[in-house]
Amino acid sequence: MADKQHLYLVDGSAYIFRAYHRLPPLTNPEGTPVGAVYGYTTILWKLADDLDKADGPTHLAVILDKSSHSFRNDLYDQYKANRPPPPEDLRPQFPLIRDATRAFSLPCIEEEGFEADDLIASYARAAQRQGWDVTIVSSDKDLMQLVGEENGARIDMLDTMKDARIYIPEVEEKFGVGPELVGDVLALMGDSVDNIPGIYGIGPKTATKLIAENGSLAAALDAASEMKTSKLKERLLEGRDMAMLSRQLVELKSDCELPVPLEDMKLSGIPAEPLADFLRLHGFNSLLKRLGAGTGSPSRTTNLNPAKAEHAGEAASASGNAQELPEWPAVDRSAYECVQTMERLEHWIARAFAAREVAVDTETSALDSMQADLVGISLALGPNDACYIPLAHGGSDMFAEKPEQVELEAALAALKPLLESDAVLKVGQNIKYDLTVLARHGITVAPIDDTMVMSFAMDAGRSEDGIGGGHGMDELAERHLGHTTMKFKDVCGAGKKAIPFGEVPLDKATEYAAEDADVTWRLHRIMRHRLPGEGATRIYQRVDRPLISVIAGMEREGIKVDRAALAKLSERFATEIARIEGEVHQLAGQEFTIGSPKQLGDILFDKLGYKGGRKGKSGQYSTDQAILEKLSGEGAEIADKVLEWRQLSKLKSTYTDALQAAIKPNTGRVHTSYSLVGAQTGRLSSTDPNLQNIPIRTEIGREIRKAFVPEEGNVLLAADYSQIELRLAAHMADVPALKEAFANGEDIHARTAQEMYGEVTRDTRAAAKTINFAILYGISRWGLAGRLKVEPDEAQAMIDRYFQRFPGIQRYIAETLESVRAKGYSETLFGRKTWFPRINSKNQAERQGSERAAINAPIQGTCADIIKRAMARMMPALAEAGLPNVRMLLQVHDELVFELPEGDVDAASKVIRAVMEGAAAPSVSISVPLGVEIGHGASWDAAH
Structure with missing residues (x-):
């Protein structure tokens, strides 16, 4: 246990309502409502786990409101008068929530006549007087009055919704004044939630300005008489009494008697049995299994403050959270070393070899990894044990003075054995860029770990609820380390005054660059402890991690495009766009800017009088794709033309123009950038340029694909999984009819048409194809009606008939939704989690959107996992087959694109097919064959 005592005070009252609104109504075996109880229990459990993995408390208590009446109601009878009574189904849950707290063997403190905030203030000040640090687990603005430090004892706050620490800078950012003046600002502005009157007409900005300028509420009120005549002066003079009353109401009472002594809040672990009894009593079986007490005695003890791991590098146990991370010092940028001599560089390299693990980061002249110049490299071996090795610093002018630094080639020659050594793990944040x-420069970095990809493996999708967030370094550092990193603009500036990183003075460059490596090292220790405990080791180690270097290699390969062909297409599109524009203007009876939603909306709905126009908050009509398609279906020719104009304009700007600009002068090829964390389900996303959204089935899309060509003497080969989502659905939902059809090589859409309509015609097959895919995406009756152009009742009948013919699909959907609602996430066959924090939202649109995504996520995510496994195995398999000249260039949805000598096509096709068809094995056995279609030709289009 740490020498210094650290008390955590949990604002339990806030958790109750958060839990109530997050979950649907639930009842226990006795029929008592327990939705809020269940939610509160999971939130408290998550807090315990989070503190377990961070700088855990030595003492902890949960503080609750005893009743709705406090001494403030005696001061002002309208205090909180606007608050509605608790919902009927929440009232019986209040005592059960207290039982839940005690089931964790935690103090549950409440006192008649005082609010939870007053008890929190009293305990916080009492602990601070004893020299303890205090963290208040809440985001309540009233409690921000307590933040600060006295005699070395600090009080801060932890906002678990945002996973963010709140200290003096955060309070100042929110209120514009320090914590000691927060009460004065609150008194002036009032609070409609608690019905604190304040002074009418004075909002947060004015209140902050007055208090900041005058130094206190009393001084601001006294200064009013000297102000020029104005409405503000009148309000201050007339509202003085209300402001002073409000100051009393917002003042936290910090001298309450303490019902439980501070010493009794000491944590020594949470016995599992009381918690198991509570979970059994209320039928919380999923939590009971998580505790490990499903059928008998608990198998583990949850400990909020376990013993610290003796060594920083000690591996996490199978339980994932059985060990606490070491106590690290705060980030100290002054501790970093700027390595300017070969002697010091060799010293760091020797230490990295001995440590067997080093965090690595590169600094470059630009964001484009294919063209950027290497400016420097940073290394980290532990907290604050980091360095920066400048390699190309100094002004760009040939006469500019260069600082002392190791010569680039010499430094890289010295680093190469370390960065390529199998005995040393290299850790990076988005290490694909550094690779x-x-x-x-001729260095193949391996083996590697990537903290960004590790975070994604555990937290994909959590950001919607504020629990997780992005996976960039800044977000991860804030979330997991409570640390705000230096920003690039802090050292290089922004806008026209920005300078290249190579011109940054070495002291600032060292602070910025070495911090990146230091933070990455720390994040890696946290992530690798979390992986096994959260069941993410398998997906990270077997799917995502092996792919990082593969993707980096594909990006470096790039693909050739025919600039002349693209230029001709751009010219053709420009002519077509101009023609369509003229036709639209003729139909509108006037010229206008087609790309302006406002002008287009006015033409469609005001001038031409089409029905169905909807104005948004901005006051202008919506003219999105759905609106235009609806008008088109009703016979509006102008809508057809606008849709055509939009498509051609997008294709020209996004592809035919952009692809020409994207050709790298040093390679003559286009190099897209793939993100391993861009799509929530695990699919790769493509940017700069995006090659994954080129239309596949349209003639225009084919024209664009014709511009993707091989080098002379080579061909392009495309290998595409055939209907993989339907195949996986047949397996995962266990649908015998579909499994049989795939096993026999039948046309699956024809089989579905036969099952549903009793005959196979062009129309029934087309409808069956639409239904097959739409239902896997959780489509509604109205959505299907729109796609098939039928009435909603008819669409619902089709859905019902589909479920009758394939009951396994309906069962799969129901079981998937039930599981996601209970756990908060879906899982692929390989264990990839996708979180859906809004799956139980009371907002219908949010909930239904999450439900649709949750139905498809296990299938689409499994598809992504399979093709990733195929990609990771592909190049070794081709090399083993004696095919070193086959290069994998692109991954687009379910398709892989290769460039190879024409004479290698037959041999390569066999290897590629075998790898793709067997990609799931041996981790997952799939009961439906994975079909792969392969073609080749003189362009990407010809390969299909």
């Missing part, structure tokens, strides 16, 4: 930069 490409260093590969261009």
Whole structure:
């Protein structure tokens, strides 16, 4: 246990309502409502786990409101008068929530006549007087009055909704004044939630300005008489009494008697049995299994403050959270070393070899890894044990003075054995970028770990609820380390005054660059402890991690495009766009800017009088795709033309123009950038340029694909999984009819048409194809009606008939939704989790959107996992088959694109097919064959 005592005070009252609104109504075996109880229990459990993995408390208590009446109601009878009574189904849950707290063997403190905030204030001040640090687990603005430090004892807050620490800077950012003046600002502005009157007409900005300028509420009120005549002066003079009353109401009472002594809040672990009894009593079986007490005695003890791991590098146990991370010092940028001599560089390299693990980060002249110059490299071996190695610093002018630094080639020659050593793990944050930069200098970095990808493996989708967030370094550092990193603009500036990183003075460059490596090292220790405990080791180690270097290699390969062909297409599109524009203006009876939603909306709904126009908050009509398609279906020719104009304009700007600009002068090829964390389900996303949204089935899309060509003497080969989502659905939902059809090589859409309509015609097959895919995406009756152009009742009948013919699909959907509602996430066959924090939202649109995504996520995510496994195995398999000249260039949805000598096509096709068809094995056995279609030709289009 740490020498210094650290008390955590949990604002339990806030958790109750958060839990109530997050979950649907639930009842226990006795029929008592327990939705809020269940939610409160899971939130408290998550807090315990989070504190378990961070700088855990030595003492902890949960503080609750005893009743709705306090001494403030005696001061002002309208205090909180506007608050509605608790919902009927929440009232019987209040005592059960207290039982839940005690089931964790935690103090549950409440006192008649005082609010939870007053008890929190009293305990916080009492602990601070004894020299303890205090963290208040709440985001309540009233409690921000307590934040600060006295005699070395600090009070801060932890907002678990945002996973963010709140200290003096955060309070100042929110209120514009320090914590000691928060009460004065609140008194002036009032609070409609608690019905604190304040002074009418004075909002947060004015209140902050007055208090900041005058130094206190009393001084601001006294200064009113000297102000020029104005409405504000009148309000201040007339509202003085209300402001002073409000100051009393917002003042936290910090001298309450303490019902439970501070010493009794000491944590020594949470016995599992009381918690198991509570979970059994209320039928919380999923939580009971999580505790490990499903059928008998608990198998583990939850400990909020376990013993610290003796060594920083000690591996996490199978339980994932059985060990606490070491106590790290705060980030200290002054501790970093700027390595300017070969002697010091060799010293760091020797230490990294001995440590067997090093965090690595590169600094470059630009964001484009294919063209950026290497400016420096940073290394980290532990907290604050980091360095920066400048390699190309100094002004760009040939006469500019260069600082002392190791010569680039000499430094890279010295680093190469370390970065390529199998005995040393290299850790990066988005290390794919660094792999490409260093590969261009002849260094193949391996083995690797990536903290960004690790975070994604555990937290994909959590950001919607504020529990998780993005996976960039800044977000991860804030979330997991409570640390705000230096920003690039802090050292290089922004806008026209920005300078290249190579011109940043070495002291600032060292602070910025070495911090990146230091933070990455720390994040890696946290992530690798979390992976096994959260069941993410398998997906990270077997699917995502092996792919990082593969993707980096594909990005470096790039693909050739025919600039002349693209230029001709751009010219053709420009002519077509101009023609369509003229036709639209003729139909409108006037010229206008077609790309302006406002002008287009006015033409469609005001001038031409089409029905169905909807104005948004901005006051202008919506003219999105759905609106235009609806008008088109009703016979509005102008809507057809606008849709055509939009498609051609997008294709021209996004592809035919952009692809020409994207050709790298040093390679003559286009190099897209793939993100391993861009799509929530695990699919790769493509940017700069995006090659995954080129239309597949349209003639225009085919024209664009014709511009993707091989080098002379080679061909392009495309290998595409055939109907993989339907195949996986047949397996995962266990649908015998569909499994049989795939096993026999039948046309699956024809089989569905036969099952549903009793005959196979062009129309029934087309409808069956639409239904097959739409239902896997959780489509509604109205959505299907729109796609098939039928009435909603008819669409519902089709859905019902589909479920009658394939009951396994309906069962799969129901079981998937039930599981996601209970756990908060879906899982692929390989264990990838996708979180859906709004799956139980009371907002119908949010809930239904999450439900649709949750139905498809296990299938689409499994598809992504399979093709990733195929990609990771592909190049070794081709090399083993004696095919070193086959290069994998692109991954687009379920398709892989290769460039190879024409004479290698037959041999390569066999290897590629075998790898793709067997990609799931041996981790997952699939009861439906994975079909792969392969073609080749002189362009990407010809390969289909």
